[in-house]
Amino acid sequence: xxxxxxxxxxxxxxxxxxxxxxxxxxxxxxxxxxxxxxxxxxxxxxxxxxxxxxxxxxxxxxxxxxxxxxxxxxxxxxxxxxxxxxxxxxxxxxxxxxxxxxxxxxxxxxxxxxxxxxxxxxxxxxxxxxxxxxxxxxxxxxxxxxxxxxxxxxxxxxxxxxxxxxxxxxxxxxxxxxxxxxxxxxxxxxxxxxxxxxxxxxxxxxxxxxxxxxxxxxxxxxxxxxxxxxxxxxxxxxxxxxxxxxxxxxxxxxxxxxxxxxxxxxxxxxxxxxxxxxxxxxxxxxxxxxxxxxxxxxxxxxxxxxxxxxxxx
Amino acid sequence: xxxxxxxxxxxxxxxxxxxxxxxxxxxxxxxxxxxxxxxxxxxxxxxxxxxxxxxxxxxxxxxxxxxxxxxxxxxxxxxxxxxxxxxxxxxxxxxxxxxxxxxxxxxxxxxxxxxxxxxxxxxxxxxxxxxxxxxxxxxxxxxxxxxxxxxxxxxxxxxxxxxxxxxxxxxxxxxxxxxxxxxxxxxxxxxxxxxxxxxxxxxxxxxxxxxxxxxxxxxxxxxxxxxxxxxxxxxxxxxxxxxxxxxxxxxxxxxxxxxxxxxxxxxxxxxxxxxxxxxxxxxxxxxxxxxxxxxxxxxxxxxxxxxxxxxxxxxxxxxxxxxxxxxxxxxxxxxxxxxxxxxxxxxxxxxxxxxxxxxxxxxxxxxxxxxxxxxxxxxxxxxxxxxxxxxxxxxxxxxxxxxxxxxxxxxxxxxx
Numbered sequence: 001x002x003x004x005x006x007x008x009x010x011x012x013x014x015x016x017x018x019x020x021x022x023x024x025x026x027x028x029x030x031x032x033x034x035x036x037x038x039x040x041x042x043x044x045x046x047x048x049x050x051x052x053x054x055x056x057x058x059x060x061x062x063x064x065x066x067x068x069x070x071x072x073x074x075x076x077x078x079x080x081x082x083x084x085x086x087x088x089x090x091x092x093x094x095x096x097x098x099x100x101x102x103x104x105x106x107x108x109x110x111x112x113x114x115x116x117x118x119x120x121x122x123x124x125x126x127x128x129x130x131x132x133x134x135x136x137x138x139x140x141x142x143x144x145x146x147x148x149x150x151x152x153x154x155x156x157x158x159x160x161x162x163x164x165x166x167x168x169x170x171x172x173x174x175x176x177x178x179x180x181x182x183x184x185x186x187x188x189x190x191x192x193x194x195x196x197x198x199x200x201x202x203x204x205x206x207x208x209x210x211x212x213x214x215x216x217x218x219x220x221x222x223x224x225x226x227x228x229x230x231x232x233x234x235x236x237x238x239x240x241x242x243x244x245x246x247x248x249x250x251x252x253x254x255x256x257x258x259x260x261x262x263x264x265x266x267x268x269x270x271x272x273x274x275x276x277x278x279x280x281x282x283x284x285x286x287x288x289x290x291x292x293x294x295x296x297x298x299x300x301x302x303x304x305x306x307x308x309x310x311x312x313x
Numbered sequence: 314x315x316x317x318x319x320x321x322x323x324x325x326x327x328x329x330x331x332x333x334x335x336x337x338x339x340x341x342x343x344x345x346x347x348x349x350x351x352x353x354x355x356x357x358x359x360x361x362x363x364x365x366x367x368x369x370x371x372x373x374x375x376x377x378x379x380x381x382x383x384x385x386x387x388x389x390x391x392x393x394x395x396x397x398x399x400x401x402x403x404x405x406x407x408x409x410x411x412x413x414x415x416x417x418x419x420x421x422x423x424x425x426x427x428x429x430x431x432x433x434x435x436x437x438x439x440x441x442x443x444x445x446x447x448x449x450x451x452x453x454x455x456x457x458x459x460x461x462x463x464x465x466x467x468x469x470x471x472x473x474x475x476x477x478x479x480x481x482x483x484x485x486x487x488x489x490x491x492x493x494x495x496x497x498x499x500x501x502x503x504x505x506x507x508x509x510x511x512x513x514x515x516x517x518x519x520x521x522x523x524x525x526x527x528x529x530x531x532x533x534x535x536x537x538x539x540x541x542x543x544x545x546x547x548x549x550x551x552x553x554x555x556x557x558x559x560x561x562x563x564x565x566x567x568x569x570x571x572x573x574x575x576x577x578x579x580x581x582x583x584x585x586x587x588x589x590x591x592x593x594x595x596x597x598x599x600x601x602x603x604x605x606x607x608x609x610x611x612x613x614x615x616x617x618x619x620x621x622x623x624x625x626x627x628x629x630x631x632x633x634x635x636x637x638x639x640x641x642x643x644x645x646x647x648x649x650x651x652x653x654x655x656x657x658x659x660x661x662x663x664x665x666x667x668x669x670x671x672x673x674x675x676x677x678x679x680x681x682x683x684x685x686x687x688x689x690x691x692x693x694x695x696x697x698x699x700x701x702x703x704x705x706x707x708x709x710x711x712x713x714x715x716x717x718x719x720x721x722x723x724x725x726x727x728x729x
Binding site: 061064065066067078081083084086087105150151152165166167169170246256257258259271272273274275276277280 | 388390392416494545547550561704726727728729
């Protein structure tokens with residue numbers, strides 16, 4: 001707004017080529033930077049600083065209970081974490097939860113998205129009702145599932161062929177089952193919503209043309225819908241994988257990490273909040289951050305996810 | 314594309330700083346904040362208003378509720394104290410926090426005349442929980458310990474040892490309710506077993522001891538967990554699930570705190586099944602590990618500490634002494650079912666009414682076993698929880714060896 005030049009027709013700037021910018025284009029650039037500045041600044045304050053501080057803390061021996069013992073120890077906290085069996089067990093657990101829940105969510109989410117897309121009557125109510133689980137607080141959902149699978153209070157135990165003495169939350173496989181099901185129940189709507197947006201991208205004309213050529217519904221789904229939806233699918237997978245990798249609430253409420261179901265987030269929480277060992281806890285947090293970066297990088301490079309593709313629509 | 318990027322940029326973030334005013338003085342009376350777990354019966358509230366009245370306008374005790382879960386209480390208080398929060402005047406402290414808080418100097422030592430008043434007439438076991446390295450850091454208020462609760466219509470003679478109890482339960486085809494989820498309750502169970510076997514988990518220097526008594530304790534846990542006397546959800550059981558299991562009539566035995574008696578009494582009013590259980594509910598000393606040695610049972614309870622960063626520490630100490638005085642202990646016992654730390658009160662008619670088992674309770678408390686007194690207690694507790702859970706997977710010799718290593722690692726500030 002500060003630049004006086006009228007900015008309404010933005011297109012000609014691109015026509016002018018990249019090498020020599022016109023006066024007006026330069027003005028627009030300046031304006032763009034100025035408009036971005038507050039957001040960038042805010043991001044630096046609310047994310048950049050904490051990240052840097054966490055890295056700084058992770059290189060110290062720093063336990064709030066023994067503040068006098070504070071000293072710089074370099075990378076030894078990382079050595080401590082990476083050489084502990086707990087970290088690797090927790091990482092495996094987290095990957096199990098992430099892998100299974102995201103895979104199941106993708107399949108279910110796709111089915112639900114197709115239903116929502118094709119719903120002829122009651123579109124609004126159908127979409128709203130599918131979204132309900134996503135609107136429920138994770139802790140509440142986790143409690144609901146925990147009680148449902150508890151032999152004393154749960155309606156699931158003793159239902160049909162399920163044994164009345166089965167206590168899933170007291171064994172590892174059972175605990176993983178309940179945790180993953182809770183995650184799936186809770187976040188499939190989110191997945192479905194992202195996929196629905198992708199489905200809307202597929203032009204109807206292509207389907208009609210394929211139909212004329214004699215392609216069946218299955219063929220059309222795999223040959224037309226899926227390839228055209230790929231960007232949306234990859235973005236949905238990326239979001240959910242990153243989310244699932246940081247799983248905390250569900251595990252915390254249902255097992256608190258018992259039966260070898262502890263996730264890396266719970267490990268970090270235990271070090272930071274329970275033991276108030278800021279050095280060790282920060283090292284765990286930074287390692288989780290690194291894992292998240294690796295996942296994001298793998299998705300973007302490996303599967304060609306690009307945020308730009310979403311912008312283009 | 315550029316336009317899209319700009320739209321994204323324009324979504325700025327606004328940071329709103331909310332200012333909080335703190336009203337310190339209200340009509341001349343200082344407000345003292347008492348951080349203590351949310352006690353449902355209102356016993357603490359009554360103690361607070363008693364003291365406010367006695368203070369004659371010099372101070373006013375205001376309760377700030379903490380969660381009922383002990384781990385979460387600690388997390389909240391520790392976080393605030395580590396940040397030197399001056400809002401915390403008096404803390405209702407779980408007995409296991411004493412060493413940690415004292416070492417970090419988050420609470421004020423109780424000295425001189427105050428110390429004499431605080432220690433007067435206190436049962437020896439509970440008094441130990443208020444001390445660290447010979448100095449008094451908190452004011453004993455309420456205590457707690459577990460008894461064995463059993464069904465006298467099913468059990469002829471209460472068992473003296475765990476082995477006997479498991480034999481009986483197997484014969485009767487019933488179960489034994491214990492606390493074996495992965496939380497502090499598991500540590501309480503293990504600590505009582507180790508102490509009853511004549512050992513200790515760590516020594517005064519915070520180094521692991523365990524040894525043969527530790528192995529014996531692990532054997533008992535393993536045996537119960539793998540026997541038919543184990544309730545189906547054993548490894549997820551906390552105090553409340555154990556209570557419910559007993560009240561429903563599924564189990565003939567439970568080891569649990571005294572609150573289960575009042576709870577069954579209330580439950581009996583509306584539920585015929587619970588009434589049958591309550592009518593046949595009997596108590597005995599917590600079972601021992603070997604037949605010729607009486608058990609030594611873990612002590613619980615709440616002591617009162619004064620926050621180091623309090624604006625009115627002297628007044629807070631005075632108020633804490635008032636809160637812990639015998640009259641208020643009687644209120645806590647009658648209303649809240651929390652056993653007093655003052656020995657004489659166990660002869661009080663009101664206490665005998667609230668606790669028909671008062672004599673057994675006093676005897677158990679006097680010989681009670683504190684949990685490891687070390688500033689790294691919560692680390693050691695986590696190590697025990699992680700190593701001994703689930704109890705059916707215990708391999709006594711090896712698990713105790715692992716536990717030694719793990720306690721060593723965490724007490725050095727490491728991660729195993």
